[in-house]
Amino acid sequence: MSDDWRLVYTGYDPASEGLREALSTLANGYLGTRGAAPESEADGTHYPGTYISGGYNRLKTEIAGRTVEIEDLVNMPNWLPVAIRVDGGHWLQPDRHETPDYEQVLDLRRGMLERHYRIRDHEGRETRIAERRIVHVHERHLMALEIAVAALNWSGHVEVRSGLDGRVENKGVERYRAFNGRHLRPLEARADAQMLFLKMETVQSELRVAVAARTQILCDGQPIALTPEVEQDDDRCAQVFATTLEQGRTMAVRKTAAIFTSADTAISEAGDAACKLVARAPSVPELFESQATAWAHIWQRFDLHLASKATPNGNDAQKVLRLHLFHLLQTVTSEDHAAKSCIPARGLHGEAYHGHVFWDELFVFPVLNLRDPEITRGLLSYRHRRLGEARATAQEAGYRGAMYPWQSGSDGREETQALHLNPRSQRWLPDNSYLQRHVGTAVAYNMWQYYQATGDIHFLAHRAGEVILEIARFWASTATYNARHARYEIAGVMGPDEYHDAYPGADRPGLLNNAYTNIMAVWVLCRALETLETVPEGHATRLRDMMGLSDSELKEWDAISRKMRIPFHDRDIISQFEGYATLEEFDWAHYREKYGDIQRLDRILEAEGDTPNRYKVSKQADVLMLFYLFSSEELTELFERLGYPFDPQSIPRTIEYYESRTSHGSTLSRVVHAWVLARGDRTRSWQLFREALESDICDIQGGTTAEGIHVGAMAGTVDLIQRCYTGIELRRDALHLSPCLPDDLHRLSFRMTYRGQPLAVDLTPGRLTLTAGRRPERPIHVKVRQEETTLAPGQTRLFEV
Numbered sequence: 018m019s020d021d022w023r024l025v026y027t028g029y030d031p032a033s034e035g036l037r038e039a040l041s042t043l044a045n046g047y048l049g050t051r052g053a054a055p056e057s058e059a060d061g062t063h064y065p066g067t068y069i070s071g072g073y074n075r076l077k078t079e080i081a082g083r084t085v086e087i088e089d090l091v092n093m094p095n096w097l098p099v100a101i102r103v104d105g106g107h108w109l110q111p112d113r114h115e116t117p118d119y120e121q122v123l124d125l126r127r128g129m130l131e132r133h134y135r136i137r138d139h140e141g142r143e144t145r146i147a148e149r150r151i152v153h154v155h156e157r158h159l160m161a162l163e164i165a166v167a168a169l170n171w172s173g174h175v176e177v178r179s180g181l182d183g184r185v186e187n188k189g190v191e192r193y194r195a196f197n198g199r200h201l202r203p204l205e206a207r208a209d210a211q212m213l214f215l216k217m218e219t220v221q222s223e224l225r226v227a228v229a230a231r232t233q234i235l236c237d238g239q240p241i242a243l244t245p246e247v248e249q250d251d252d253r254c255a256q257v258f259a260t261t262l263e264q265g266r267t268m269a270v271r272k273t274a275a276i277f278t279s280a281d282t283a284i285s286e287a288g289d290a291a292c293k294l295v296a297r298a299p300s301v302p303e304l305f306e307s308q309a310t311a312w313a314h315i316w317q318r319f320d321l322h323l324a325s326k327a328t329p330n331g332n333d334a335q336k337v338l339r340l341h342l343f344h345l346l347q348t349v350t351s352e353d354h355a356a357k358s359c360i361p362a363r364g365l366h367g368e369a370y371h372g373h374v375f376w377d378e379l380f381v382f383p384v385l386n387l388r389d390p391e392i393t394r395g396l397l398s399y400r401h402r403r404l405g406e407a408r409a410t411a412q413e414a415g416y417r418g419a420m421y422p423w424q425s426g427s428d429g430r431e432e433t434q435a436l437h438l439n440p441r442s443q444r445w446l447p448d449n450s451y452l453q454r455h456v457g458t459a460v461a462y463n464m465w466q467y468y469q470a471t472g473d474i475h476f477l478a479h480r481a482g483e484v485i486l487e488i489a490r491f492w493a494s495t496a497t498y499n500a501r502h503a504r505y506e507i508a509g510v511m512g513p514d515e516y517h518d519a520y521p522g523a524d525r526p527g528l529l530n531n532a533y534t535n536i537m538a539v540w541v542l543c544r545a546l547e548t549l550e551t552v553p554e555g556h557a558t559r560l561r562d563m564m565g566l567s568d569s570e571l572k573e574w575d576a577i578s579r580k581m582r583i584p585f586h587d588r589d590i591i592s593q594f595e596g597y598a599t600l601e602e603f604d605w606a607h608y609r610e611k612y613g614d615i616q617r618l619d620r621i622l623e624a625e626g627d628t629p630n631r632y633k634v635s636k637q638a639d640v641l642m643l644f645y646l647f648s649s650e651e652l653t654e655l656f657e658r659l660g661y662p663f664d665p666q667s668i669p670r671t672i673e674y675y676e677s678r679t680s681h682g683s684t685l686s687r688v689v690h691a692w693v694l695a696r697g698d699r700t701r702s703w704q705l706f707r708e709a710l711e712s713d714i715c716d717i718q719g720g721t722t723a724e725g726i727h728v729g730a731m732a733g734t735v736d737l738i739q740r741c742y743t744g745i746e747l748r749r750d751a752l753h754l755s756p757c758l759p760d761d762l763h764r765l766s767f768r769m770t771y772r773g774q775p776l777a778v779d780l781t782p783g784r785l786t787l788t789a790g791r792r793p794e795r796p797i798h799v800k801v802r803q804e805e806t807t808l809a810p811g812q813t814r815l816f817e818v
């Protein structure tokens with residue numbers, strides 16, 4: 018099999034086990050299980066973790082003299098445990114025994130994790146282990162594991178211990194260890210000859226989770242009837258099978274597990290559903306087979322072919338992109354579950370950021386919109402369902418409309434940690450990132466983009482419209498008129514750059530006129546007005562009546578959208594916020610020399626008793642987000658509306674200005690920088706794209722990937738290929754393409770869908786080929802560079818580009 022489809026790790030390496038576990042996570046949008054070894058428990062090296070989308074629980078902890086309440090995505094009972102030993106020796110474990118030819122393979126094509134190795138115990142017995150597992154992508158409550166054990170140079174007595182372990186806690190992130198992580202209490206544990214069963218409940222949210230498992234032992238492919246010894250405790254249970262194995266023969270352990278929670282639909286009760294499903298489940302080989310079929314269909318729709326010379330750190334770009342697509346698709350929730358959770362920033366792959374949802378959807382949805390907008394539609398309902406909470410939050414803060422939280426979990430309240438630990442200084446510090454009100458604009462932007470991709474007017478009229486209008490109302494209520502400038506202003510916010518949360522020496526957090534926030538607020542106000550003009554009249558009236566939207570309020574929105582203040586400095590550089598120009602320049606060379614890795618300058622400076630608030634330094638793209646989200650045409654329109662002179666010639670200067678002042682402390686940053694440089698500096702863009710590809714596979718932040726993948730950056734790299742280098746934009750009811758391939762990218766092709774019409778895109782330097790699907794019979798409006806045309810069903814068109 019081509020290596021483009023396999024993430025291979027050779028040799029057992031305890032130091033990189035956490036990273037491998039995260040990157041080998043198998044998930045299906047409903048649940049995810051880290052690629053932890055079934056024979057190991059959580060210790061300094063291994064961290065088994067299973068997370069159910071939306072499976073949150075809140076706990077309190079006393080920290081630094083305060084009571085801190087945190088909502089975590091709960092680490093659920095571990096369904097993996099299987100351990101094997103020979104003649105009463107130690108349980109076989111790579112940590113204890115020699116493993117001369119250890120290999121771990123994540124098979125992206127089939128959605129399967131494999132481990133193959135020989136293990137030599139202290140008595141010199143050699144055993145070959147071949148392990149395969151899946152988390153079924155179609156039968157979302159089912160998981161399967163098979164371990165084949167071959168006796169290479171011994172005959173003897175073998176014991177197999179298969180269990181369910183509820184003694185799990187949320188302890189996967191070192192700097193969160195001070196927080197209370199005991200989320201589950203046991204309800205029932207049962208083991209008999211046929212089945213293992215464990216039911217637990219989250220202590221605050223009272224979510225019941227039930228796991229049932231069946232284990233079968235085979236010898237040379239034939240099931241053998243064994244009666245296991247059973248072990249049972251409050252919060253775990255196990256079956257121990259004993260048999261003999263002759264030299265040269267192979268036995269197999271096959272384990273199937275089913276998980277349900279009390280929040281699942283179409284069930285009577287979680288435990289009942291788990292027992293029923295595991296009893297009815299097809300055999301493990303059949304499950305492996307249907308998993309491969311399901312993934313083959315997924316890849317048919319989502320794969321992206323790339324011919325390039327890029328080899329980030331020895332890994333072919335094609336493979337890393339597939340890995341990114343794989344993890345992205347594994348993380349997105351099935352539609353029936355989407356209202357419970359959206360996309361945790363770190364996937365279902367670890368516990369970083371407590372499993373919270375941020376603004377990272379902004380980097381994810383564009384990829385899905387062009388492939389399977391139904392997924393986006395489902396995920397957008399997460400925000401729609403939390404509109405009530407966002408309205409209440411706005412009101413409590415003295416505003417109108419809807420204020421979405423920077424970090425969101427179960428019910429949509431603000432979940433940002435009040436305090437965070439700087440691991441460098443070991444100091445607990447106030448976390449002001451909740452002031453990133455721009456998260457709401459991302460919600461509105463995503464709603465509008467989904468509508469652009471699909472033309473789904475029903476969704477716009479019923480769900481998106483309400484959300485967009487309420488977010489617009491929020492921005493209008495935050496804007497205050499400043500007579501000195503004769504403009505509106507927004508105060509007390511943070512932009513995407515988290516290095517600036519206050520003015521130097523200020524006694525309260527927040528910045529004035531963050532350019533990104535202000536322009537996005539203007540954009541939302543415009544889209545809100547456009548929504549009312551776009552949806553069928555009856556719906557526009559309904560929306561206005563329900564919200565009590567008067568003509569004068571709409572007039573005010575229009576006025577604000579024309580008179581918002583945007584600060585500039587150095588003639589035509591958009592200032593990140595009011596007063597940015599007065600900050601000190603930073604001594605980058607000195608800090609690079611002193612510390613080497615300065616991605617997290619905030620932690621370095623705080624540990625030195627200083628703060629990035631004093632300097633012109635950015636953690637990540639802030640002003641440059643504008644060039645990421647909007648074409649220069651769109652920005653020109655926005656600035657014209659605002660009555661500011663805007664020369665697109667200033668864009669490269671602005672990019673250069675901020676690029677030289679950014680530390681890329683967020684993995685999202687390189688994606689944005691690669692994007693905005695795609696036309697002006699193709700070489701640098703490609704270099705940043707390659708660095709972005711390395712974010713997780715090379716763990717460029719030195720340890721964060723083990724705590725969960727960076728879903729936004731993964732999706733962002735896919736989108737760089739899919740939308741950026743093809744110049745795809747969805748605007749004014751047409752699909753725009755304006756390709757600009759980096760020199761190292763010789764060809765790319767993929768399938769997409771635009772307004773319900775499937776489309777194959779093939780791009781080589783100078784030539785773009787578009788082929789429309791035969792069905793449905795719906796022509797689409799395409800604009801390639803300046804050429805406008807209609808593509809009929811089944812038609813292929815070549816364009817010189």
Ligand code: BGC
Nearest residue numbers: 362375376377515683685729
């Ligand atoms: C970034 C945010 C991002 C969050 C979750 C932070 O480090 O600064 O922009 O939303 O991570 O991915």
